Amino acid sequence: MSELKTKTRLLPIPLGALAGVLAAVAALAAGHLVAAFVGLNASPYLAVGNAAIDLTPLPVKTWAVDTFGTADKAVLLTGMALVMLLAACLAGVLSRRKPLAGQIIVGLFGVAGIAAVMSRPDLGQLAILAPFVSVLVGVVVFTWLHRILLPQTYAEPVEGTTRRKFLITGAGVAVGAGVAGLAGQSIGASKDAEGSRATVGRLVAARTAPPIPADADFAKFGTPRFLTVAPEKFYKIDTALVVPQVRIEDWSLKIHGMVDREITFSYSDIRNRPLVERVVTLTCVSNEVGGDLISTGKFIGVDLADLLNEAGVKPGAEQLFSTSVDGWTAGTPVPIVLDPNRGAMLAIGMNDEPLTVEHGFPARLVVPGLYGYVSATKWVTDLELTTWAGRQAYWLKRGWGQFGPIKTESRIDSPSGFAQVGTGPLRVSGIAWAQHTGIERVEVRLNQGPWQQAMLSAEVTKDAWRMWWLDVDVPKGTHQLFVRATDQTGYTQTEARADVVPDGATGWHSVSLDAR
Ligand SMILES: Nc1nc2c(c(=O)[nH]1)N[C@H]1C(S)=C(S)[C@@H](COP(=O)(O)O)O[C@H]1N2
Numbered sequence: 001m002s003e004l005k006t007k008t009r010l011l012p013i014p015l016g017a018l019a020g021v022l023a024a025v026a027a028l029a030a031g032h033l034v035a036a037f038v039g040l041n042a043s044p045y046l047a048v049g050n051a052a053i054d055l056t057p058l059p060v061k062t063w064a065v066d067t068f069g070t071a072d073k074a075v076l077l078t079g080m081a082l083v084m085l086l087a088a089c090l091a092g093v094l095s096r097r098k099p100l101a102g103q104i105i106v107g108l109f110g111v112a113g114i115a116a117v118m119s120r121p122d123l124g125q126l127a128i129l130a131p132f133v134s135v136l137v138g139v140v141v142f143t144w145l146h147r148i149l150l151p152q153t154y155a156e157p158v159e160g161t162t163r164r165k166f167l168i169t170g171a172g173v174a175v176g177a178g179v180a181g182l183a184g185q186s187i188g189a190s191k192d193a194e195g196s197r198a199t200v201g202r203l204v205a206a207r208t209a210p211p212i213p214a215d216a217d218f219a220k221f222g223t224p225r226f227l228t229v230a231p232e233k234f235y236k237i238d239t240a241l242v243v244p245q246v247r248i249e250d251w252s253l254k255i256h257g258m259v260d261r262e263i264t265f266s267y268s269d270i271r272n273r274p275l276v277e278r279v280v281t282l283t284c285v286s287n288e289v290g291g292d293l294i295s296t297g298k299f300i301g302v303d304l305a306d307l308l309n310e311a312g313v314k315p316g317a318e319q320l321f322s323t324s325v326d327g328w329t330a331g332t333p334v335p336i337v338l339d340p341n342r343g344a345m346l347a348i349g350m351n352d353e354p355l356t357v358e359h360g361f362p363a364r365l366v367v368p369g370l371y372g373y374v375s376a377t378k379w380v381t382d383l384e385l386t387t388w389a390g391r392q393a394y395w396l397k398r399g400w401g402q403f404g405p406i407k408t409e410s411r412i413d414s415p416s417g418f419a420q421v422g423t424g425p426l427r428v429s430g431i432a433w434a435q436h437t438g439i440e441r442v443e444v445r446l447n448q449g450p451w452q453q454a455m456l457s458a459e460v461t462k463d464a465w466r467m468w469w470l471d472v473d474v475p476k477g478t479h480q481l482f483v484r485a486t487d488q489t490g491y492t493q494t495e496a497r498a499d500v501v502p503d504g505a506t507g508w509h510s511v512s513l514d515a516r
Pocket residue numbers: 234235236237238239240282283284285324325326328358359360371372373376377378379
């Protein structure tokens with residue numbers, strides 16, 4: 001009896017190896033599934049692979065690329081899979097009596113995964129969950145399978161039953177791992193643009209925008225910050241029900257139509273050109289008087305005119321017709337996009353980062369001085385040179401104006417409407433914009449009183465908004481404050497109210513207040 005017991009209490013090598021492999025597969029699949037939610041690059045397998053790529057010395061990298069070409073990553077991942085397979089088999093084989101050796105090997109792999117995830121600058125803190133869950137699942141599954149093969153309390157040797165139970169459980173683990181892995185992959189793929197964006201790295205401008213001076217905003221008096229740096233504060237307008245997910249390796253930009261030669265640019269074609277940086281205030285034509293569909297970014301990219309000139313714009317081309325990956329279109333006047341003083345861009349970054357997925361990653365157009373609907377195509381993939389008769393853009397078909405220059409406007413940010421304030425001097429502040437023309441003057445009026453000139457912030461560029469403030473003396477009672485801006489052509493905003501349709505709202509913004 002005791003002889004038989006010792007014999008059967010040793011794990012058969014093939015089953016032990018299988019237990020190790022199943023545990024490893026389950027661990028990787030679980031990690032992949034969690035990674036789908038915290039960033040696909042946190043998947044332990046990919047994280048270790050990425051770390052391996054980062055740690056590979058340059059000569060080895062060059063050799064790998066020379067030898068395997070674009071298959072170098074596939075070779076790396078296959079090699080890693082083989083190493084893991086061997087280690088997993090080893091884990092099973094070394095655990096013929098107790099699961100400890102296998103648990104340690106799985107645990108060591110987990111530590112490598114955690115270290116790999118922590119070493120990546122592009123992953124958030126939550127990313128650590130993926131390798132963590134991975135180790136946990138690996139150790140638990142391995143221990144579980146081991147226990148089925150070698151029950152602690154053993155009434156009698158029931159080899160046939162044990163084997164069957166192990167195989168059924170093992171099959172269950174394999175199916176579960178398959179489902180988890182595939183689910184992770186498909187959920188992850190739908191967020192793949194995020195993963196792709198994380199691989200872009202730092203975009204460095206050859207021509208940087210001048211630094212933003214400290215007095216570019218009066219945030220301390222209630223205006224917005226000069227740069228709308230928080231992505232959730234940057235207004236967002238598009239027709240997309242789901243944000244288009246475009247990976248840089250899948251992206252290209254084709255220039256065609258009335259050109260001498262068609263050109264298609266890849267992401268690296270664009271990225272490897274000398275990049276320029278420009279501060280631009282974007283505005284939506286649907287912005288009501290006093291509305292908040294206006295934000296300022298520091299965009300990095302290339303001059304659109306350079307790309308168009310490479311293709312050679314034919315005489316007679318009137319409209320740059322841009323199309324996004326989801327089929328949205330905009331038409332921009334050719335003379336504007338070719339004007340070297342305009343600064344129209346193909347932007348790939350905003351505020352020192354690659355564009356966010358919501359704001360057009362991998363690339364969008366930015367044309368200073370034009371409303372977004374005629375110029376700011378996000379996820380842009382196609383530029384056609386054509387006439388106005390040749391194509392009709394998305395909003396033009398729906399009754400909006402053809403040209404869409406941004407109108408000179410201003411807004412009171414503080415006090416907010418219907419505020420209760422004290423009597424006496426009241427600090428009023430806000431913004432004014434006349435992109436590409438420049439703001440000259442901002443005036444504030446209490447009720448029907450005289451216009452009083454406000455203090456203006458430093459002019460960072462004519463393409464961006466300016467902030468203003470003024471102390472206004474308010475007696476007891478209810479009042480209305482008005483603001484109006486004058487741009488650098490000498491035009492002063494009038495009281496005449498225009499609706500946002502067809503080409504942008506006009507009129508003075510005003511707020512009511514109650515002074516006690
Ligand atoms: N692909 C695509 N690009 C688009 C739009 C759109 O609906 N689809 N809307 C435009 C409009 S109307 C505006 S105002 C700007 C807004 O850019 P933002 O969301 O980055 O602020 O994007 C423009 N680009």
